[in-house]
Amino acid sequence: MERGTFRVKSGLAEMLKGGVIMDVTNAEQARIAEAAGAVAVMALERVPADIRAAGGVARMADPQKIKEIQEAVSIPVMAKCRIGHFVEAQILEALGVDYIDESEVLTPADPWHHIDKWRFKVPFVCGCRDLGEAARRLAEGAAMLRTKGEAGTGNVIEAVRHMRLINKQVREVCHMPEEELVEFAKEIGAPLAVLQLIAETGRLPVVNFAAGGIATPADAAMMMQLGADGVFVGSGIFKSSDPEKRARAIVQAVTYYNDPQKLAEVSTGLGEPMKGIPIEAIPQEQLLQTR
């Protein structure tokens, strides 16, 4: 019996495909998410929109909170640790969380390094904006990827930017002669071996979800049509006026992402979405995606 193999780690992400992972901050929200058809929940102290508003240093959630959410639901429970904070990750592994998100939404803890994720039995998901970043996270042992987008904005443009760019770069890599691959690896800061693997198989070696700014069923379906394997919704659900209804609608939109008739039906009468922020209104130093 072998535990914690890469196939076992990335395998759970494969099972989450075509699904919606929802941010929750307590047991009641977790139960609402599960009943609405979420494939997993992300246990948090505060949703990204509130982290943004609160300022200060954002850290791993209180273990009490995570346990409370684990007890409330039967679907996988994910939790976030700070970039590079391997002890927060050790604690989350000890708590038995099903996936760790090494997340730019929290305040980074290491100025140089991400966590060496090969050392853990629990799998990690990491954010990325382009193929270089994706490949670096894969080299460190990430078993799942997601776009960074711009969390807590309810504005999908950055997630679209990141998904389009990654997929474009994957297509480019697949048609590159070996000598160009070496140069391209240098250019985008990617480990060559990871790019060679992508060129050989024609795809990313792990699942890539959309995240960061998804607020409506239409946003979710657009990300799926752009090639996302599934969707994370952070502030978009519990910062809207009718979370239960919106959660169910986004789940339907991810399953029927190619069916505009169905999308029209599920988008009807959802109440107010989260308000949202234009990206230009955020000062450069307050962007989360550049962390």
Added chain:
Amino acid sequence: MRVGVLALQGDFREHLQAVERLGARGVEVRRPWDLEGVERLIIPGGESTAISLLLRESGLDEELRRLGRAGLPLFGTCAGLILLAREVLGEDRVAPLGLIDITVRRNAYGRQIESFEEDLEVKGLGPTPLRAVFIRAPKIVAFGPRVEVLAYQDGLPVLAREGKVLVSSFHPELTGDLRLHRYFLGL
């Protein structure tokens, strides 16, 4: 042969690729009318709570019960096993279809850190062991007299069949070994 794969959520793409590599035509099933002309159906791995909800909302649950009772060959892996079971213990979040006489418990091996892979001896697949990947897997805790167990892991049944319904608590679609899919297409 047209082989449907339930495509509401989960790793349906891996099952489609497996049946297509075996020369069958894979069909994504999201609505009752997608089942037209389908000669076999696979229910993939995924989250059984989410798939159960989507089955109900699409009306596919009733249609699958009807076709299953009429003898449509069915193969469920992990979440698919849970959904085909007669009973899911202590659980009202999943409404199983009741098409194979087994009682199951969800997430019975524990959380993700307890997930594992292991070689299994499988009845009818020859001497080469089958690599089996168990991810937050369910356990078959009881089964009826017409159920035949085809493989055990640590003394517990993990691959079973009743008539033309086949279930595994692991994921044959994740390894590239096509023997179980070939076995299913031959049922």
